[in-house]
Amino acid sequence: AEVTDARVVNTTCPYCGVGCGVKAEIAPDGNVSVRGDGEHPANFGRLCSKGSALNETIDLEGRLLHPHIGARRASWNDALDLVASTFSRTIAEHGPESVAFYVSGQLLTEDYYVANKLMKGFIGSANIDTNSRLCMASSVAGHRRAFGADIVPGTYADLELADLIVLVGSNLAWCHPVLYQRIAAAKEKRPEMRVVLVDPRRTMTADLADFHLPIRADGDGALFAGLLGWLADHEAVDRDYVAAHTTGFGAALAAARSVCLDEIAEQTGLQADELTSFYALFAGASKVVTVYSQGVNQSSTGTDKVNAIINCHLATGRIGRPGMGPFSVTGQPNAMGGREVGGLANMLAAHMEIENPDHRDRVQRFWRSPFIADRPGLKAVDLFRAVADGRIKALWIMATNPVDSLPEAASIEAALKACPFVVVSDVLTQTDTIRHAHVRLPAAAWGEKDGTVTNSERRISRQRAFLPLPGEARPDWRIICDVAQRMGFANAFSYASPAEIFREHAALSAFENGGTRAFDIGALAGIDLAHFDGMGPFQWPLPDADAPAETRFFGDGQFFTPDRKARFVAISAIADTRTSRDFPLILNTGRVRDHWHTMTRTGKSARLSQHLAEPFVEIHPEDAARYGIVDADIVRVSTMGHAILVRALLSTRQARGSVFVPIHWTDQFAARARVDILVPGLTDPHSGQPASKHVPVRVARF
Numbered sequence: 001a002e003v004t005d006a007r008v009v010n011t012t013c014p015y016c017g018v019g020c021g022v023k024a025e026i027a028p029d030g031n032v033s034v035r036g037d038g039e040h041p042a043n044f045g046r047l048c049s050k051g052s053a054l055n056e057t058i059d060l061e062g063r064l065l066h067p068h069i070g071a072r073r074a075s076w077n078d079a080l081d082l083v084a085s086t087f088s089r090t091i092a093e094h095g096p097e098s099v100a101f102y103v104s105g106q107l108l109t110e111d112y113y114v115a116n117k118l119m120k121g122f123i124g125s126a127n128i129d130t131n132s133r134l135c136m137a138s139s140v141a142g143h144r145r146a147f148g149a150d151i152v153p154g155t156y157a158d159l160e161l162a163d164l165i166v167l168v169g170s171n172l173a174w175c176h177p178v179l180y181q182r183i184a185a186a187k188e189k190r191p192e193m194r195v196v197l198v199d200p201r202r203t204m205t206a207d208l209a210d211f212h213l214p215i216r217a218d219g220d221g222a223l224f225a226g227l228l229g230w231l232a233d234h235e236a237v238d239r240d241y242v243a244a245h246t247t248g249f250g251a252a253l254a255a256a257r258s259v260c261l262d263e264i265a266e267q268t269g270l271q272a273d274e275l276t277s278f279y280a281l282f283a284g285a286s287k288v289v290t291v292y293s294q295g296v297n298q299s300s301t302g303t304d305k306v307n308a309i310i311n312c313h314l315a316t317g318r319i320g321r322p323g324m325g326p327f328s329v330t331g332q333p334n335a336m337g338g339r340e341v342g343g344l345a346n347m348l349a350a351h352m353e354i355e356n357p358d359h360r361d362r363v364q365r366f367w368r369s370p371f372i373a374d375r376p377g378l379k380a381v382d383l384f385r386a387v388a389d390g391r392i393k394a395l396w397i398m399a400t401n402p403v404d405s406l407p408e409a410a411s412i413e414a415a416l417k418a419c420p421f422v423v424v425s426d427v428l429t430q431t432d433t434i435r436h437a438h439v440r441l442p443a444a445a446w447g448e449k450d451g452t453v454t455n456s457e458r459r460i461s462r463q464r465a466f467l468p469l470p471g472e473a474r475p476d477w478r479i480i481c482d483v484a485q486r487m488g489f490a491n492a493f494s495y496a497s498p499a500e501i502f503r504e505h506a507a508l509s510a511f512e513n514g515g516t517r518a519f520d521i522g523a524l525a526g527i528d529l530a531h532f533d534g535m536g537p538f539q540w541p542l543p544d545a546d547a548p549a550e551t552r553f554f555g556d557g558q559f560f561t562p563d564r565k566a567r568f569v570a571i572s573a574i575a576d577t578r579t580s581r582d583f584p585l586i587l588n589t590g591r592v593r594d595h596w597h598t599m600t601r602t603g604k605s606a607r608l609s610q611h612l613a614e615p616f617v618e619i620h621p622e623d624a625a626r627y628g629i630v631d632a633d634i635v636r637v638s639t640m641g642h643a644i645l646v647r648a649l650l651s652t653r654q655a656r657g658s659v660f661v662p663i664h665w666t667d668q669f670a671a672r673a674r675v676d677i678l679v680p681g682l683t684d685p686h687s688g689q690p691a692s693k694h695v696p697v698r699v700a701r702f
């Protein structure tokens, strides 16, 4: 049932949040080739280097094909019985807060839905969090503060319609390449379009920019607070819009004005004339989109930065209309789908609020569940601290590799070693995480699984299976349901297909809301299997299943707060400038063009590994000279307690006083290059998102 017999299958790329449509063609001899789907509205046929190499990553080498208990191969029955009985016993002895799930933006929405339903409705805890916490949690918190709901207002088409695109902390050229290509094509057609890049590094994205602001790390809050004050001082605020559709402008402006231009220059590391040129450009362009990504989100002030950006769009009324708006682009293929079904520890399904008793009651009645979690669970960093100190006694990790990807990576490994019961469901036999599992469950991989994902512009697309399930692998939704049934919840987890789960998810989105909630795909609540199989990509909100159209939010000036007005947030724009004599450089972590996460998939493609073949530290030549480092030296990058060894890459693209190390290489691929052992578990107080781009370090030749 998981395999279609079509020769060409329309599916979706499993990498970044652009969510490109892919056509997988299966030749009679079984060979698979891929190309961009010319009709998919995210990419119109384009694919980047990673997407076009997908067929090089689907072999079975290294695949986990059978369940294991310890080192021993086990039957599915034995493995599932052990997982279910251990979770049930732990809950009975220590309560529902003693267990947790750590899931992934790689899961499909249907997987996410049942995992969240099991934890929040049937176990009765909200201890389910996701690696999307590392990606866009600050945007979620910022949206909720400003709009009353987690809404990305715009669409990709807005990027092509804008007069000015401001890219903040976003290396689109490498991390969202197809969006970069769309902007480049639009700029070629309309050379008057302007692009500003705000980034400490002169990344490849700067090649498209008319104007690069080499901002000091974490200076973004100050930059946009300064912009708000400048807009007010130069009659560039849309006073009618602010009065009719917002509250809190006065307090936000007072906070913004508490920092003078000289202080903003100090906090941003920019010259006063660079600031005023940018501010004048923003004020003078009638259609502005501000795109932001991990450089904004992965910060101890990430949520404030998001709201500082949104404040400027609200002040100018540039939101909800073609070519305008703040635009958070997500890192993962299905971070957005996870948000829709409550994959975060502080949300319920269908964008409902865990702190809202009406929402809890509604979800519980819809699920007919024995419980509903009544308070937020532990967010990623805190969740693993609870594993380390023994509060979490049974942990299930799905489709992610936290030993390499979470901050305090060395502590994560120690926490797993100490945890009485760790289950990992994944596709590989060897990851730095799975070797700590007491039970390993073989999951279906891309090309074998079936369901939906949501991209950064709220577009829901199908991922479709075109390969048989190898060995004894099962889709994640089915594994979760198999365990739930054994825990005594058979009636609520008896789905026969992802289509049935999607149908329930759609029905919940519309349940008793009178059309008032942001996330509503209730028009699809009656979808049958055939329609689900053939379902094309569409954006939510979905007004009519037969008339999917491009949708923007807030064009009517109505938001999801009780008074339907957007909220300005007063931002105290203090840049985080912690360095010391011992640790004088700021470490910024991020992605390279041709690898993905911890390389469990892209590491299989020799072609993708040619671009940058080994882990490196990018450093400005003047800083390198100061420390006696020459190009290609092995360099020790260290914090107080930890160090990694990486190759020196001297580049004037890197700002003085800072270094960059990619996140992808793990101990599996290169000894001692796991950069997340250097990143402390410092998080944003609103979102819980770790500050992965601002770590004081020192460097030395090895």
Ligand code: SF4
Pocket (backbone or CB within 6 Å): 013, 014, 015, 016, 017, 018, 019, 020, 043, 046, 047, 048, 049, 050, 051, 052, 175, 176, 177, 178, 179
């Ligand atoms: Fe895949 Fe993103 Fe590349 Fe599109 S831009 S092909 S979604 S990695």
